[in-house]
Amino acid sequence: MELLGYRKVWVPRDLSEVTTIDHAAEADPADAGMSRAGIDRIWGAVENLYRTGLQPALTIVVRRRGQVVMKRAIGCLRGNGPGEREDRVALSPDAPICLFSASKAISALLVHKLAEDGALRLDDRVADYIPEFAAHGKGRVTIRQLLAHRAGIPTLPIKHPDPSLLRHWDAMVSLLCLAPPFDPRFEKQAYHALTGGFIVGELVRRVGKIELREALQQWLAEPLGLQRLSFGLPPERRHEAPLHYRTGPKPVWPITAIATRVLGVDFERAVTASNDDGYLSSVVPAGNLYASADDACRIFQMLLEGGTLEGRRVLREDTVREAVRPVGRIQFDGMLNLPIRFSPAFMLGENPVGLWGPNCREAFGHIGFMTVLCWADPRRDLSVAILNTGKSVAPAAVLQMARVVGAITRACKPVR
Structure with missing residues (x-):
């Protein structure tokens, strides 16, 4: 159904037609x-x-x-x-x-794994590992602040970004490193919808000497049996x-x-x-x-x-x-x-x-x-x-x- 821009899907009267239950996996609620x-x-x-x-x-x-x-x-x-x-x-x-955006929580665990292994500390500065991130006063931002949406980079410093930019990792990291901060005092929380993840990922790459797909597989997917x-x-x-x-x-x-x-x-x-x-x-x-x-x-x-x-x-x-x-x-x-x-x-x-x-x-x-x-x-x-x-x-x-x-x-x- 699509009327005047309102979009809905077909819903049968009997929802069993579109329902699948894994009975073998479900335990007795009691x-x-x-x-x-x-x-x-x-x-x-x-x-x-x-x-x-x-x-x-x-x-x-x-x-x-x-x-x-x-x-x-x-x-x-x-x-x-x-x-x-x-x-x-x-x-x-x-x-x-x-x-x-629920991806953020799981990607953050890769940084916590590095901290657990002693490769970094959450209260280290991001710029200790990504020196170019220090531009425009961002040198004081800690990894903890980055992970908690307090790094001052909620948006890209360009108007009307094209989604295709997400494919260009180095360009994204460079743009965010050069970006002036949303809050120069880094006291205000401002949700980093997509931006912060690239700096998080770059930390994993530089500190862990590993690509994110491999880190995800080795540190989470394989140990947990995630297919x-x-x-x-x-x-x-x-x-x-x-x-x-x-x-x-x-x-x-x-x-x-x-x-x-x-x-x-x-x-x-x-x-x-x-x-x-x-x-x-x-x-x-x-x-x-x-x-x-x-x-x-x-x-x-x-x-x-x-x-x-x-x-x-x-x-x-x-x-x-x-x-x-x-x-x-x-x-x-x-x-x-x-x-x-x-x-x-x-x-x-x-x-x-x-x-x-x-x-x-x-x-x-x-x-x-x-x-x-x-x-x-x-x-x-x-x-x-x-x-x-x-x-x-x-x-x-x-x-x-x-x-x-x-x-x-x-x-x-x-x-x-």
Whole structure:
């Protein structure tokens, strides 16, 4: 359906036609301290989100007390984008989907791994390792500030950047090194949507003497047994991944202005670019990690368990504590215009209510392109990954996703 710029996907009356559940992977809710009714309420909230017609494809994995209690998909891999009338192919729960900005949290762990190995310290200056970053007073910026969106480089120092620029790593790093800072005193938090990731990645390359794809594979994917985690998506695997679509109403001002300020390009162009070969073939540390929901959830479960998963240590406990430690007090972000706390990796929860539900101050995670959500909540012994392909400014998209989060937190009572 596409009427006056409003885009929705076809939704069958019987959602079982577009639902896939990995029953073999799902444990008995009672073994994880949950009820079947709680699981049903979560899934009911997911189904209500799908019924909006704003999400062509969605996968979800929920772990409670270390056990998978939900591993499901709803929607189509192919044939059900807005206005499409092709043969529909059901989505697998293991389909790789782009994490968008949730990529930042995982890319940050590569820097924390270097710190764990003694190759750098978070309170070292970025310019100690990338000397050219010191231009315009940025020599005082620490790695911790960079990871917590306080490095003063939320945008590129050029007007109307073309998405193809993301393919040119050295040019991106050079532009950001030469950029004057957003805040010369480096006291203001300003979300670095894509920019900071290139400096983070350059740190990994220069300090670790390793390319990011190899670091990701060796330090996270292999130890955790992640089969689908990658920067971008190689051509031979693209048939496994659903496309991304702009859904809902056509964005208008002020949404267009906010999107352009945060993303660097307009909303619709950003969605289109995410399906292009240039984006899929590049390394964009802050924006183009692909993973299955299970892969993403396993990473957050590892963090929840203090750096181990299934008896295998991936990071030290003190490394995980440092990754989730808040940087400064909560403040209105200079780009997002929302009150939010960051650690040197994650968006943090709040009391009495925050990004990750009610009374979630201990929780940590990251949002990607508004409705991709990955988080862990130690208070509830919970880890979650919700990946999806609909990019929408429709209020229902955010409202219904908030109801999914609410259903999850209500079903998982605090364990301490």
